[in-house]
Amino acid sequence: MTKTVILGVIGSDAHVVGITILEQAFEAAGFDVVNLGVQTSQTEFVDAADEHDAAAVLVSSLYGHAKQDCQGFHRQIADAGLEDVTTYIGGNLAVGQDDFEETRAFFREIGFDRVFDSETDPEDAIEALRADLDMRSAETERESQTVSA
Numbered sequence: 574m575t576k577t578v579i580l581g582v583i584g585s586d587a588h589v590v591g592i593t594i595l596e597q598a599f600e601a602a603g604f605d606v607v608n609l610g611v612q613t614s615q616t617e618f619v620d621a622a623d624e625h626d627a628a629a630v631l632v633s634s635l636y637g638h639a640k641q642d643c644q645g646f647h648r649q650i651a652d653a654g655l656e657d658v659t660t661y662i663g664g665n666l667a668v669g670q671d672d673f674e675e676t677r678a679f680f681r682e683i684g685f686d687r688v689f690d691s692e693t694d695p696e697d698a699i700e701a702l703r704a705d706l707d708m709r710s711a712e713t714e715r716e717s718q719t720v721s722a
């Protein structure tokens with residue numbers, strides 16, 4: 574079954590080129606992509622994930638304010654009952670010179686399943702998402718077998 578991914582640039586960020594490339598790459602890889610565009614609020618991401626029964630939400634941020642823009646994001650996801658949706662974030666996630674491993678640790682801590690820097694090849698994100706979604710379907714299958722057994 575074709576999996577739907579929600580894509581957008583969070584907060585007041587207006588950098589559009591990266592998500593346009595990601596949209597094309599994920600579509601070419603066989604995903605249905607709902608591109609919410611730039612300056613997308615947390616609520617718009619969550620509502621779109623719910624409405625489209627999305628497998629994943631891909632958040633982009635380039636302008637350096639991702640930490641503030643993502644505060645409370647996973648709480649909203651949980652409140653909408655969407656804990657099973659895979660969440661990725663990528664881009665220039667902090668201002669200026671930065672230790673990316675610290676940045677990665679911060680975003681993992683607040684709930685993102687994977688964190689990508691601005692050097693990421695879209696193919697690597699696609700490969701990661703395929704692996705994560707396959708793993709999730711296998712887990713769901715195992716759980717339903719356990720329940721019915």
Ligand code: B12
Nearest residue numbers: 586587588589590591633636637663664665668669691698
């Ligand atoms: C073009 C540009 C602009 C244009 C944007 C035009 C537009 N509508 O897109 C304009 C001039 C408007 C602009 C404005 C600003 N910009 Co600007 N901009 C750039 C620039 C030069 C290129 C961005 C770009 O298009 N790259 C090409 C695309 C293909 O790459 P990308 O965006 O990085 O996306 C790839 C990856 O990051 C990754 N990726 C991105 N998101 C995600 C998400 C996931 C899930 C995954 C897996 C991967 C992923 O995959 C993408 C595709 O390969 C960068 C510098 C640079 N060289 O990156 C600065 C840059 C991003 N801008 C910057 C800044 C500070 C701003 C402003 C705040 C400046 C100001 N004071 O006004 C404003 C913000 C305005 C706003 N509200 O957003 C800084 C951010 C600094 C930081 N994070 O520490 C940068 C890095 C410049 C710098 N070195 O200081 N900008």
